[in-house]
Amino acid sequence: MPQTARPLSPHLQVYRWGIQMVTSILHRATGVVLSAGGLLIAAALVALAAGPEAWARVTTLAGSWFGQVVLFGWVWTFAFHLLNGARHLLQDAGWGYAIAQFIRNSWISVIGSFVLTALVWTLVVFRGGAL
Numbered sequence: 001m002p003q004t005a006r007p008l009s010p011h012l013q014v015y016r017w018g019i020q021m022v023t024s025i026l027h028r029a030t031g032v033v034l035s036a037g038g039l040l041i042a043a044a045l046v047a048l049a050a051g052p053e054a055w056a057r058v059t060t061l062a063g064s065w066f067g068q069v070v071l072f073g074w075v076w077t078f079a080f081h082l083l084n085g086a087r088h089l090l091q092d093a094g095w096g097y098a099i100a101q102f103i104r105n106s107w108i109s110v111i112g113s114f115v116l117t118a119l120v121w122t123l124v125v126f127r128g129g130a131l
Contacts, residue, residue: 019106023084030081037074063129075120080113 047054061067
């Protein structure tokens with residue numbers, strides 16, 4: 001009997017991508033990005049303590065197109081991690097384990113993160129760029 005070339009254990013080529021897999025991976029990735037963002041916040045606070053010249057460099061960088069992209073991405077990362085973390089807490093309490101609920105709540109985390117990010121940036125724009 002000829003042997004077929006099959007994986008010995010299931011991995012990404014075996015599974016069909018679903019929202020559950022995406023949110024699980026994104027939750028871990030956003031945790032890493034939030035840690036890096038925390039270091040940037042610490043660096044900004046050090047610059048604030050160092051004086052007006054150092055703080056001016058931080059605000060100039062944050063106001064550049066690159067800084068705005070980083071800030072927008074960090075806000076989305078925070079929003080997603082927050083909403084998906086709340087979903088995990090509800091599951092830890094025993095709510096939302098049915099497949100239909102799990103899929104629905106995963107989509108709520110994704111879509112809600114974009115809505116929350118849009119709300120935050122709308123406030124930023126309407127307040128002249130300062131929270």
